[in-house]
Amino acid sequence: MAPHVLVIGGGFAGLEVAKGLRRSEVDVTIVDRENHHLFQPLLYQVATAGLAPSDIAEPIRAILSRQHNLEVRLAEVKAIDPKHRRVRVQCMDGDEEWMQYDKLVVAAGASHSYFGHPEWEGFAPGLKTLGDALEMRRRVLSAFERAEWTESETERRALTTFVIVGGGPTGVELAGAIAEIALRTLRKDFRKIDTTRARVVLVEATDKILAAFHPHLQKQAIDQLEDLNVQVRLNTPVTKIDEDGVVLADGERIAARTVLWAAGVAASPLARQLGVPLDRTGRVMVERDLSVPGNPDVFVVGDLAAVTEPDGKLVPGVAPAAQQMGRFAAKQIRADLAGKTRNEFRYVDKGSLATIGRTKAVFESGPIRMSGFLAWLLWVVVHIWSLISLRNRLLVMVRWAWAWFGYQQSVRLIWHPSRAIAGPPASGTQAATRQGAGLAARP
Numbered sequence: 001m002a003p004h005v006l007v008i009g010g011g012f013a014g015l016e017v018a019k020g021l022r023r024s025e026v027d028v029t030i031v032d033r034e035n036h037h038l039f040q041p042l043l044y045q046v047a048t049a050g051l052a053p054s055d056i057a058e059p060i061r062a063i064l065s066r067q068h069n070l071e072v073r074l075a076e077v078k079a080i081d082p083k084h085r086r087v088r089v090q091c092m093d094g095d096e097e098w099m100q101y102d103k104l105v106v107a108a109g110a111s112h113s114y115f116g117h118p119e120w121e122g123f124a125p126g127l128k129t130l131g132d133a134l135e136m137r138r139r140v141l142s143a144f145e146r147a148e149w150t151e152s153e154t155e156r157r158a159l160t161t162f163v164i165v166g167g168g169p170t171g172v173e174l175a176g177a178i179a180e181i182a183l184r185t186l187r188k189d190f191r192k193i194d195t196t197r198a199r200v201v202l203v204e205a206t207d208k209i210l211a212a213f214h215p216h217l218q219k220q221a222i223d224q225l226e227d228l229n230v231q232v233r234l235n236t237p238v239t240k241i242d243e244d245g246v247v248l249a250d251g252e253r254i255a256a257r258t259v260l261w262a263a264g265v266a267a268s269p270l271a272r273q274l275g276v277p278l279d280r281t282g283r284v285m286v287e288r289d290l291s292v293p294g295n296p297d298v299f300v301v302g303d304l305a306a307v308t309e310p311d312g313k314l315v316p317g318v319a320p321a322a323q324q325m326g327r328f329a330a331k332q333i334r335a336d337l338a339g340k341t342r343n344e345f346r347y348v349d350k351g352s353l354a355t356i357g358r359t360k361a362v363f364e365s366g367p368i369r370m371s372g373f374l375a376w377l378l379w380v381v382v383h384i385w386s387l388i389s390l391r392n393r394l395l396v397m398v399r400w401a402w403a404w405f406g407y408q409q410s411v412r413l414i415w416h417p418s419r420a421i422a423g424p425p426a427s428g429t430q431a432a433t434r435q436g437a438g439l440a441a442r443p
Helices: 012-020 040-047 130-149 153-159 169-185 215-227 269-274 319-337 373-386 390-406 428-436
Strands: 004-008 027-032 036-038 057-059 070-081 086-091 096-100 103-106 110-112 161-165 199-203 230-233 238-242 245-248 253-255 258-261 265-267 295-300 352-357 360-365 368-371
Touching: 004 012, 012 027, 012 103, 012 319, 040 130, 040 169, 040 373, 070 096, 070 269, 103 269, 103 319, 130 153, 130 169, 130 258, 153 161, 153 253, 161 169, 161 245, 161 253, 169 199, 169 215, 169 230, 169 352, 215 230, 215 352, 215 360, 215 368, 269 295, 295 319, 352 373, 360 373, 368 373, 373 390
Parallel strands: 004 027, 004 103, 027 070, 103 295, 161 199, 161 258, 199 230
Antiparallel strands: 036 057, 070 086, 086 096, 110 265, 238 245, 245 253, 352 360, 360 368
16 A cells, blocks of 8 residues: 655645655645635735736646546645644535544645734735735725715725735735826726825834845835835834724824735644644744654645754745745655655745836845846746746736736726625624635635
8 A cells, every 4th residue: 555645735835745746656635725726926916906816826636637646635624643643634514534644744834923913803904815815905996996985085095095014025015016006007997086196005113124135125125115105114013903094103093994914924823733843933843854853754844844044044935945845845755765865955045026016126136136127027927937827827928918008907806705895894803704704714
C-alpha cells in the first residue's frame, strides 16, 4: 500500500506539494474548505472592481485533474492529532471523520489580525478571501451610491471618505486603486456628487510604508500616492474603529463610512494543535527542512511557517516563498521515500513588487530598484504570467486593456448574497452575520 501524504490547504504552497509528488509512489489528498485556488496578489483588484472573482480563481480539481495519484476533499479541518497520525475533518454534510496519514503537510495559511480588537472586524473588513473582496467592493461602491442620495453635506463627506489601515503592499494597492476609481472611473457616472473630491486616507502606525522596500522606494511610493490625492499618515496608530470612522492615537477622529483593514495577519489556529513552538504571530518555528520540531513526518509551509534564513532574516509571507516551500517539502518527501538525506531550505528572493495605480509601482531586487511606468509594466507582466491558467491570463489581459484605454473598471457590480444594494453595517454583529452569509474564509 502506497504511503499517504495529506496536504491541508490548496493555496500556493499546497498545490506545489501536490504537483511535486505527481510521479511519486504515494497517494496524495488535498483538503480545503474552498473548492478553488485563489491568486491572492490580485485579490485587491476584485475588491476595487478591476477584476471578477473568476479571473483570479480556479477549481482545485481542475488544476490537478490529470494527477492520478491525487484526491481532493472539500472539507474543513477541525483537529490535528500528530501522535496518532490523523486529522479530523468536517465534511459538507456536517459529518466528521478522521483521516490517517503517513506524511502531513500543513499549508493552512493566515487570516486577519486586529491586534487584540476583534470587535473592529465588523467595521473594517480585511482582505484574504473572495468573500472579503466582494464585501470590500460592496462597501466602496455603495458608499458612492448612498452619497448620491443624501442631502446632508456632512454625511456625504463621510460617505466619500475612505480610510485604509496599514501601509504594507495590500494597503498601498487598495489606497491607489480606490483613489483612481474616484478620480477617473466614476467621475462621469453621478449627477449630485463630484467623485474626484473623495478623500482617501492611508494610515500607518510606523514611520514608513512598504517596510520591506528600500527607503528611496518608500519615498517614491508616497509621492505616487500623493499624486493620486491619497493622504498618507505615518506614525499614526488607530485606537478605535466604529460605524462612524476611526479614532487616531492623537485623539483625531476621521469620519468615514468605509474603513478597510490591511494592517496585520494571524496564522491559522491549526498551528497551535501541533504542540510545537510558535512565534508571536502564531506561525510554526520550523526546522531547516521545514518539518516541525520533534516530528519529521509533519511539514509546515507557506504563510504558516516561520522560516529564518542563515543571515537571521525571516522568509517573507509572499506567494513565491510559499511556492518554493511547497516544492521543497515535496522534494524532502521524495528523499525520504528513496532513503536519501534531506536538504536545508534556501529561499531565493526574486525581488519585490508593489503597484500603486495606473503606471505607478515600485520594484526592488538586490541592488536593482525602479519606480514608475517601468516598474508598473514589470508588475503587469509578472502577475499575468503567474496566474494559474491560460484562461485567467487572457481574461485579465482583456480587462486590464479595457481599463487602460477606457479608464473603466469592467466589473463595477455591487454584490450581496441577499440583496442588490446595501450599505455598511450598523454594528459589528450585523457585519459578522453578513460576511458569514458569503464565502467562508480558509482556516
